[in-house]
Amino acid sequence: MATARFAFQAPPGRGEEFIFELTNDALIAHVREVLSGDERSETHVGGRIVKKKVPYNPAFSYHLDPATISFFEVNSNTREDCDASPHYLEDHLDEAGGAFLPGGYWGSWDSKLTREVKACPKRDKARVLHQGEHRVLRRAPTPQIKGHLWSRCSRRPAKPSHPWAPALAWWRCSPSPTASGHCSTPRSGTVTRSGV
Known part of the structure; x- marks a missing residue:
């Protein structure tokens, strides 16, 4: 099973990049296709948050559980209660999992994949x-x-x-x-x- 890390911004071009890790080969391939421009659907990132800091995502005190990450399109059926910017979530992390982001599921409507994070020797x-x-x-x-x-x-x-x-x-x-x-x-x- 491969492991890869990617970054997104929400909204695009503003604020710190949020870095997440994937361990699913199909999802890794999907993200690479999105970044190359070959895939234009299901480009937004969602998943269940874990209230714990990880070394690969140093700008935030939480991360996405790799096993729960998925990708979606914003349409009339998209859940509105999962939308928030990374910094808003950081500022209201104690409230996440209740009325704010029920079940701890977060999917920023403004998220845009920016790059694959390569590890250097x-x-x-x-x-x-x-x-x-x-x-x-x-x-x-x-x-x-x-x-x-x-x-x-x-x-x-x-x-x-x-x-x-x-x-x-x-x-x-x-x-x-x-x-x-x-x-x-x-x-x-x-x-x-x-x-x-």
Whole structure:
């Protein structure tokens, strides 16, 4: 059974993308056809919400249960009580499952699929998003900045603290490193190596 992740916006072009996961081969193929333009029916996303944050959908504190996801068209038979934008649902998550979104089923009428979310191999990934107090770091190509990192924490190049730095792709903002170069409590500060 394949696993794939996709994103949608509701309404299109506004707000954060909502990322969901599919494990059904037929549905994965359907979404890819919608994104390619070969399929124009049943383009809106619906499913039962789970009030729990998942790493692949960091902008929201809930996600869609992959086993319940389906796709629909908006017409006269479409349920009106399941419609809400992702951010409205986020703001009223405690009420979901009652009079608001009965049974926890959510299907945004404005949802529009935007892309397939591709996973990159850890060592080849040039960007990494850290949640909470973590920041976004980008490793600059070696010929241009010779092993330096461009850090959004400081808005200036920051020298890595380890001699292997140019060969490593994963970094994080953290306190001053220990003697081994590892840090145990991530937060904004010195850029050090991580995950080695």
